[in-house]
Amino acid sequence: MKSFRKDFPIYVSNPDLVYLDSTATTLKPKTVIDSLVDYYSNYSANVFRGIYRISEQATEAYESAREKVAEFIKAKRSEEIIFTRNTTESLNLVAYALGRKIVSEGDEVVVSILEHHSNFVPWQSLAFETGADFKVVETDKFGTLPNDWSSIVTKKTKIVALTFVSNVIGIPNPLKKIIKQIRALNPETVVVVDSAQAMLTSKIDVSDLDCDFLAFSGHKMFGPTGVGVLYGKYKLLEESYPFLYGGEMILSVSVAKTLFQDPPFKFEAGTPAIAEVIALGTAIDYINSVTVEQISEYVSDLSGYCYKSLKQEFGECISILGPQSAKSRKGIFAFKFFDFHPHDIAGILNSYNIAVRAGHHCAMPLHNHLGYPATVRASLQIYNTKEDVDKFIFALKQVKKKLS
C-alpha cells in the first residue's frame, strides 16, 4: 500500500502525528503551500483591475483556476464556477440569491436528515422566512436515504438540497438515481448538492449527475482555507439575484441605477481570495496527478482495514454509525465507544498524538435521529497508513483501560 505522506510537509515538523481529522480539513501538499508563497512572493497584485504585468499575471492565474475547477467537475462552461469562501457560503448564496426569488408561501423546501448544518439551516431559514413548508427526509437506522421519492417530491417542491457524502456516515448517497426521480416527479425542482465530502471519493461530473448547483470547499480537497466553489447551471445563475453588492460585480453605477455583471462576476463582489483560488487550482493539479480513482481506492482499502480492526478488537463495544460493513466506506468513522464521553476519548487519544473530532460534527439532527448525542469521529486520507490505524487501535485500548 503506497502512502502519499511524503507530499505533505506537516509530517516533517510533526513526524509522530496521527492525523485522523481530514473530514474537518485535509492536510496540504507542498505544491499547494508553494503556490501560496509563489503568489505572495512574486505577483501579489489584485485581479482584474491593473493594466500592469503582475496584475495581469494574477488575473491569468485566477481565471486559469476557474478553468481547472470547471474541467474537474465537467461543467459545460467556466462561467458556471463561482468562487466563494467555503461550502457554507456557496449554499447560503443559493438560498439567498435564488431561494428568495423562487420560494413563496405554501411551497416546499426539502432536505435530508443527513445534512451538515450548512445544508440544513439556510433552507430551514428560507422556509421560515417565506412561509414555505420545510420537509426533512429521514433515513433508516443506518443513515440510508429512501429509494422511492414519489411521496416526497410534489408539484410544490421548489428546492431539494442533499449531501453527496455525509460527514458522519461517510458513504456516498445514490444521488444520480435520486435526481433522476426528482426530475421525473417535478422538472421545475431545483436540486442543490452539498459535495463538501465527495470531491475525493469519486469523479464528479455535474452534467451526468444533472444537479442544478454543487457546493464544495477547497480546504477539504488538499487546497487552502478561505476558498469554496459554487457550480450553478448558467441559466439559473442568470436568473438569480446578486448575493453581495459592491465592487467588481457591477457593469455601471449611477445615482439612478446600477447594472450588474453576468455570472460568475455578478456573484464575486470585492477582492476575492486570490492566492487561495490559485492554490485551489494547484490542489486540483495534485489530485489529477494522483487521480481521484487512486485516492478513492487507497482510502477505501485503508477504511476496510480500519473497520475490520475496530470490530475485531472491540466487537459490540464500538458502534460505528452507518451501514455495518467495511465496504464502500470513504474514510469516515463516527462512533460510540462503550459509554465513554466522546470528549474524554478524544482527550486521551490526543495524549497519544492522535487527532480526532468529538461532538455532533455540525450534524445535530442526524445524531438525534440515530440516537447518539455525540460521537468521536476519525477520518482517513491518503497520507494515513496502516501504521496510523494500528496506533489508533492501540490508543483506544488505553482509553478502554483508563476509562473502564
Ligand SMILES: Cc1ncc(COP(=O)(O)O)c(C=O)c1O
Ligand atoms: C458535508 C459537509 N457540508 C458542509 C460543510 C461545511 O464546509 P465549510 O465549513 O468548509 O463551509 C462540511 C464541513 O465539514 C461538511 O462536511
